Amino acid sequence: MIDSYGRTLDYLRVSVTDRCNLRCVYCMPPQGVPRKPHEAMLSFEEILRAAGIMARLGMRKIKVTGGEPLVRRGAAPFLKNLKSLPGIEKVTLTTNGLLLGGYLDEAEALAPGSLPDGVNISLDALDNERFRYITRSDGAGPAEILSFVDRLAEKHIPVKLNCVIIRSLNEAEILPLAALARDRDVAVRFIELMPLGAGAALKAVPGGEIAGLLETTYGALTPFSGVPGSGPAVYYSLPGFTGNIGFINPVTRGFCETCNRLRLTSEGLLKPCLSYDLGLDLRPLLRSCASDAELAQAITALVAQKPRHHTLSEIYGAPPAEVNGPHSGGMFKTGG
Numbered sequence: 577m578i579d580s581y582g583r584t585l586d587y588l589r590v591s592v593t594d595r596c597n598l599r600c601v602y603c604m605p606p607q608g609v610p611r612k613p614h615e616a617m618l619s620f621e622e623i624l625r626a627a628g629i630m631a632r633l634g635m636r637k638i639k640v641t642g643g644e645p646l647v648r649r650g651a652a653p654f655l656k657n658l659k660s661l662p663g664i665e666k667v668t669l670t671t672n673g674l675l676l677g678g679y680l681d682e683a684e685a686l687a688p689g690s691l692p693d694g695v696n697i698s699l700d701a702l703d704n705e706r707f708r709y710i711t712r713s714d715g716a717g718p719a720e721i722l723s724f725v726d727r728l729a730e731k732h733i734p735v736k737l738n739c740v741i742i743r744s745l746n747e748a749e750i751l752p753l754a755a756l757a758r759d760r761d762v763a764v765r766f767i768e769l770m771p772l773g774a775g776a777a778l779k780a781v782p783g784g785e786i787a788g789l790l791e792t793t794y795g796a797l798t799p800f801s802g803v804p805g806s807g808p809a810v811y812y813s814l815p816g817f818t819g820n821i822g823f824i825n826p827v828t829r830g831f832c833e834t835c836n837r838l839r840l841t842s843e844g845l846l847k848p849c850l851s852y853d854l855g856l857d858l859r860p861l862l863r864s865c866a867s868d869a870e871l872a873q874a875i876t877a878l879v880a881q882k883p884r885h886h887t888l889s890e891i892y893g894a895p896p897a898e899v900n901g902p903h904s905g906g907m908f909k910t911g912g
Contacts, residue, residue: 577630577633577875577876577879579882580882581882581884583836584836585836585837585838585879585882586634586635586636586637586806587635587637587639587807587836587838588635588637588638588837588839589638589641589837589838589839589840590627590639590640590839591645591839591840592620592641592651593642593643593644593645593647593648594612594642594842595608595609596642596644596647597644597672597674597675597713598644598672598712599711599713600698600700600710600711600712601710601712601742601745601778602742602769602774602778603773603775604712605774609643612843617842617843618840618842618859618862620650622844622862622863623654623840624654624658624661625862625868626844626846626858626862626871627661627664628662629872630838630875631662631663632662632663632872636663636665636666637664637665637666638658638664638667639667639670639806640654640667640669640670640692641669641670642671644671645670646679647675651679652679652683652686655667655669655683655690655692656686656690659690666693666694666806668692668693668695669695669696670695670696670698670738671695672721673720673725674715674716674721676695676697676721676728680727680728691733693733693734694734694804695733695735695736696735696736696738697721697725697735697736697737697738698737698738698740699721699738700739700741700746700753701749702718702749702756703748704717704718706745706746706749710746722756725760725762726760729761729762734763734803734804735760735762736765736803737753737756737762737763737764737765738767739753739764739765739767740766740767740768740769741766741780742781743778743780743781745778747781750766750781751793754790754794756819757814757817757818757819757820757821758816758817758818759818760818760819761818763803763809763811763819763821764820765821766783766786766823766824767823767824768780768781768824769781770850771827771888772850772851772888782825782827783823783824783825783829784828787812790821794817795814795815795816796814797812797814798812798814799811800820803822808824808831810825826888826889827888827891828891829891830885830886830889832885833885835849835882838878843859844859844862845857846875846878848878848879849882849883849886850886850888851886851887852883852886852887854878854881854883855878856874856878858871861874
């Protein structure tokens with residue numbers, strides 16, 4: 577699929593739930609989100625049908641996300657079925673990591689090739705108290721998550737650690753988090769906080785500031801192109817590091833010129849851009865007599881409306897006239 581600005585869209589992010597077992601301060605409200613009735617959510621079969629249609633339109637990579645995707649029962653066979661869709665070349669998973677043990681056990685019991693092609697794990701602190709403050713959780717913590725990172729490494733599954741740094745909250749975690757890539761073959765990625773949902777009330781630490789601190793401490797960041805992926809991260813090597821450091825800077829740098837993605841929410845809204853309310857509600861189409869051809873036509877029409885850029889910072893100028901009111905809701909609603 578090619579949008580009206582000549583960008584090739586081949587990457588679909590699928591949120592299978594907006595629920596989560598954590599309550600991270602920049603993402604989830606403290607009370608969590610109301611439990612939606614079963615019929616309000618797309619079934620796995622409906623998601624597979626939509627993904628199959630989009631694969632025929634040119635989608636090649638799928639990221640399964642949430643909320644926390646592993647709180648939804650049946651995640652392992654669902655990922656296995658996604659991987660079997662004709663045309664899909666890669667299926668990866670984004671998770672907070674705490675439920676990975678049970679998921680891996682289940683996935684390993686399925687047919688060979690059921691494990692994801694890569695796993696992104698959100699980890700914003702290694703200090704236990706800081707981790708519990710950010711996640712509003714008093715359960716398992718960083719040590720258990722890192723044990724699953726090592727288990728994935730044993731299976732040769734690429735791991736990326738996603739770290740959101742918030743001013744006056746976890747700046748002290750920058751160096752310890754980066755150091756995880758010194759002895760492990762992982763990519764530690766620093767992601768600028770986006771002003772969406774609860775994150776709008778917090779202050780981001782720019783990626784450039786983080787990069788400066790890393791260079792002062794660990795040496796020069798050298799551009800590195802060997803980390804596989806479909807997103808906007810820019811990767812670097814550091815002297816003596818086994819793994820790599822990545823930066824995703826949507827606010828201070830932007831990357832809309834090369835955006836290659838669509839997002840499908842757990843309720844069936846197909847979104848062409850994270851920061852717009854624009855979207856196509858696939859649920860009624862999937863539950864009516866709409867043919868695959870009719871669904872493909874509706875998806876193609878939405879792609880033609882994909883905005884040139886997001887509205888999350890001033891780097892692209894004033895928001896377009898069609899943007900009214902606040903940005904679309906928190907990341908747990910739109911698939912991270």
